[in-house]
Structures are given as C-alpha cells and as structure tokens.
Amino acid sequence: SDYSEEPKRHPALKINAKEPFNAEPRRQDLVSSYITPTEFFYKRNHGPIPVVDDIERYCVSVNGLINKPKDLFMKDIMNLPKYTVTATLQCAGNRRTAMSKTRTVRGVGWDVSALGNAIWGGAKLADVLELVGIPKLTSTTPTGGKHVEFVSIDKCKEEKGGPYKASIPLSVATNPEADVLLAYEMNGETLNRDHGYPLRVVVPGVIGARSVKWLDSINIDSQVCQGFFMQKDYKMFPPTVNWDNIDWSTRRPQNDFPVQSAICSLEDVNVGRNGKIAIKGYAVSGGGRGIERVDISIDGGKTWMEASRYQKPGVKYISDEEKSDKWAWVLFEAEADINSDTEIIAKAVDTAANVQPEKVEDVWNLRGILNTSWHRVHVQVRH
Ligand code: MTE
Ligand code: MO
Structure with a gap:
C-alpha cells in the first residue's frame, strides 16, 4: 500500500502505529477543552488516507434493496437541511494497552485518548434515505432491506485490499432522533482528509468503527454487513475465549458504547510532593445515555467522593436531554489532598445506572475492546 500522500499531523500526537496511521493526543491535551480541536482528535486508520481531488465528480451511490438506486453528489447532500451534532467518537480499542497488561491482547495499543468530542456538520442520514424512497422511521423496506451498509474508498489488508465497511440497522438509520449524519464538516471547518x-x-x-470515513456507497441489505470489521473484529468475547477456540459467529457485532471514564490530569504513575492534586478527566456513555455521576476515590476504592461535571465551562452539567449534549462526553473535576502513596480511581455511572466494572480481568477479551474498567492512577509522594 502507498503511504506517500499522508496528511500532516500535529507533532504532539502519540503515534501508536505509523502505517496505517494511528495516533492519540496526550492525556493533558485531551481534556483541555470540551470540544476537541481537530488536530488533537485521535486518528484511527486501517489503510492509507485516500485522496479525493475531484469533488465535482465525487458521489455516493445508494443501492441494494430499494426501488430508486441513485448517485448522490456533494451538492445533493449539501442541499439537504444541515444539522450540527456535538458527539463523542470513541474507538472500541480505547484503553487497550492497559487491558494487555493483564494478559496480552491483539490490536493497536491505545492509552486513554482514543476518543474525542467534535461538532459534526452535515445531512441527516434519515433525510438522505428519504431521497431514495425510504420513508423515515422504517425498519424494513418493501424489498426486505433491514440494514444500511456503508462502504468506504480506502483499502485495507483486513479486507484483502478491499474497502473498509460496516453497517447499522435500518431502524437507526431512518430515525431522525438517532442523529446519524453524513458529515462534511468537523468543528466548523470542512472535514479534513484524516477524518474522512x-x-x-x-x-x-456507537463505537467509532461504525462511523465509516471516505464514504463511497450505501447499500441497503437484508443482512448485517459481512465485512471483516463487523464479523471478525469488534465483537466482545468472554475471558475464556482464546485464539484457538474462538468462533466468531457466536457473538454479535458491537454497537452501543458502554459507560466509560478516565482521569487525564495524571499519568499512570505520578511522583510528587504531598498537597493538593487536581483530578480531571472525561466520562461518556453510549446510546444517548447521559452521565449521572462520576465517583473519585483517593484511597484505592475504599471511600468515594463525587466529582463536579460540566460540558459548558463553568455551567454545572445536568444529565437531561434538553439541557445537555446527549451524545457528548462530560468533563469532570475534583481536588484532593494527598499526603502518602495512593491509588486514585475514577468510575462513572450513566443515566441507566450502568456502572463501570471494577476489574479489567472481568472484561478481558482477546481483541482488547471495551476496556471500561475503573480507571486507576498511582501517586507516589516524596516528603
Ligand atoms: N472508516 C474507514 N473508511 N476506514 C477506517 O479505517 N476506522 C474506524 C472508523 N471509520 C475507519 C473508518 C474506526 S475503528 C474508528 S474508531 C473511527 O473511524 C476513527 O475515526 P477518526 O480517525 O476520525 O477518529
Ligand atoms: Mo475503532
């Protein structure tokens, strides 16, 4: 594959793999703002970044089990009402490095920053599908379509040189409330090459893997996409399954993201003097569930205190659909007095009262996805 036309990236990104390019920002940079600057937004690729230079001729073909297959040009998509949605995208592999420390897993290593929160601008997929004769809020087309597959322009080795692809249920795709976008803007600017x-x-x-970049076609199908990333990856297996006994067909492709949080103002191990310490980080859940609480422990989980949370700086966060960005993360803050070596922990609770699991061992899986275990950092105090 050809990596000669890769875009320029911010030098402060931590590179986890060079070709394909996979990188995340430093913890401190990640939580310095509610909206993640595009240059600090993690980049997760499976092949070279495609070059699309003839935007006049670029089109998305919509085909499959529909009566009106159609090629949609950029102008057709931009003619539809434009929506902006603030949403956090998180890779299912976020925090994989920590999972690999208990038992080795396969996949690109990530610290806690394989996610970002951006303002996405574009057309609603529900409106796009209406253009090809699929009414809103339908879950089956008259011709038997039940899934919407997105096929990319890029080429990756997992697909044997074919394009990256994924699908979502038609019922989600046609639901305007699900806010699924075909986005051409990120943070108020034209989407850049790295991001699609x-x-x-x-x-x-939903896990980042379903947000297909460099869209080439949309295919309405009776079954879930049969591509590698739906069938042979991004599935959650129990800790007993290993590479010798794995049967991919026994598990469903992961969609919604579970509740997650991480401390970003501290590294895994911190050496410092006793005194006040700032504990800052992010919390986010999937499926539009808000964050009900973020608990902090400064004694290894014996006692807990609640962190303050916000989306708009200085405005207390309320987990209410009307008053908050329902698809977006929440930043949290707490302060503590530390005077001896200790473990600081963060765990979040979402609006469905789902809580992060205590131990990484309990959610260990061979592909190292969805490490949402309590996030722990160690502080060593020098007197
Ligand atoms: N789309 C294409 N075409 N190719 C890819 O490799 N990676 C997916 C998804 N969409 C990918 C893709 C994965 S696994 C994630 S987590 C997100 O894109 C990452 O999006 P980002 O690079 O904009 O952060
Ligand atoms: Mo991902």
Missing part, C-alpha cells in the same frame, strides 16, 4: 474528507458517517453513541 469529503464525507463520513457519524453514528453517535
């Missing part, structure tokens, strides 16, 4: 120029899917509340 000229057009990408954004599926809020």
